[in-house]
Amino acid sequence: MGRKKSIRFKEIEENYNVIQDGKPLFEIIKGNWSQEIFKNPNPIVVELGCGKGEYTVGLAKLFPEKNFIGIDIKGDRIAVGSNQAIEQGLKNACFLRTKVHDSENFFLENEVSEIWITFPDPHSLQSGIKRRMTNERFLEIYKKMLNPNGLLHLKTDNEPFFDYSLETLNNFGVNNLQFTKDLYQSELNNLHFGIKTRFETIFTEKGFKINYLSCQFEH
Numbered sequence: 028m029g030r031k032k033s034i035r036f037k038e039i040e041e042n043y044n045v046i047q048d049g050k051p052l053f054e055i056i057k058g059n060w061s062q063e064i065f066k067n068p069n070p071i072v073v074e075l076g077c078g079k080g081e082y083t084v085g086l087a088k089l090f091p092e093k094n095f096i097g098i099d100i101k102g103d104r105i106a107v108g109s110n111q112a113i114e115q116g117l118k119n120a121c122f123l124r125t126k127v128h129d130s131e132n133f134f135l136e137n138e139v140s141e142i143w144i145t146f147p148d149p150h151s152l153q154s155g156i157k158r159r160m161t162n163e164r165f166l167e168i169y170k171k172m173l174n175p176n177g178l179l180h181l182k183t184d185n186e187p188f189f190d191y192s193l194e195t196l197n198n199f200g201v202n203n204l205q206f207t208k209d210l211y212q213s214e215l216n217n218l219h220f221g222i223k224t225r226f227e228t229i230f231t232e233k234g235f236k237i238n239y240l241s242c243q244f245e246h
């Protein structure tokens with residue numbers, strides 16, 4: 028492991044705002060986010076596959092009346108957002124290191140108000156369809172985590188993945204679906220507060236348009 032990576036792994040070991048295997052809260056956090064971490068009953072917003080956590084940190088700064096949790100399996104990426112949240116004194120942002128498909132171990136039914144999926148790995152239709160974060164098996168998990176009025180947001184540069192996601196969501200059953208295939212030229216861009224993730228910046232510079240959708244699950 029490189030020196031930078033090992034420093035970051037040490038940081039997330041020590042940072043109070045990272046929950047990961049081996050720390051006491053990891054085993055008991057399900058249903059206890061408000062009491063144990065945030066110390067308030069405010070709505071919980073989760074960013075899945077958060078990478079360096081641009082949305083988690085950016086939204087936490089803009090919305091102190093909500094609580095934000097960035098989830099990713101890669102500790103060195105989470106370390107970046109975790110350090111920024113600490114440096115900026117954000118008490119309403121934290122990070123959970125785990126696999127998205129294990130989220131049910133960490134959230135009760137209806138515990139979450141919003142989910143953001145930001146630039147997920149698109150995975151190929153042939154070999155990786157079940158690993159797509161908008162595959163039906165993931166949607167089942169999100170539907171349980173979200174409260175009945177909860178919102179799902181998806182942002183991606185990958186149009187085939189976006190088309191797949193629209194189709195999967197429509198077949199699964201959603202309400203109030205809004206979407207655009209060119210976010211920056213859309214009035215929906217107002218909902219993004221100028222926050223760009225690392226992958227968003229990379230793909231925008233390559234000339235890709237940004238696809239965005241939001242919806243609620245049918246109950």
Ligand SMILES: C[S@@+](CC[C@H](N)C(=O)[O-])C[C@H]1O[C@@H](n2cnc3c(N)ncnc32)[C@H](O)[C@@H]1O
Nearest residue numbers: 076077078099100101126127145146224225226
């Ligand atoms: C393409 S990157 C996007 C990162 C960030 N959201 C951005 O837009 O810059 C995808 C991220 O999802 C994470 N990831 C992929 N599959 C995951 C899974 N099943 N559980 C947890 N994290 C996952 C990866 O570790 C990676 O950080």
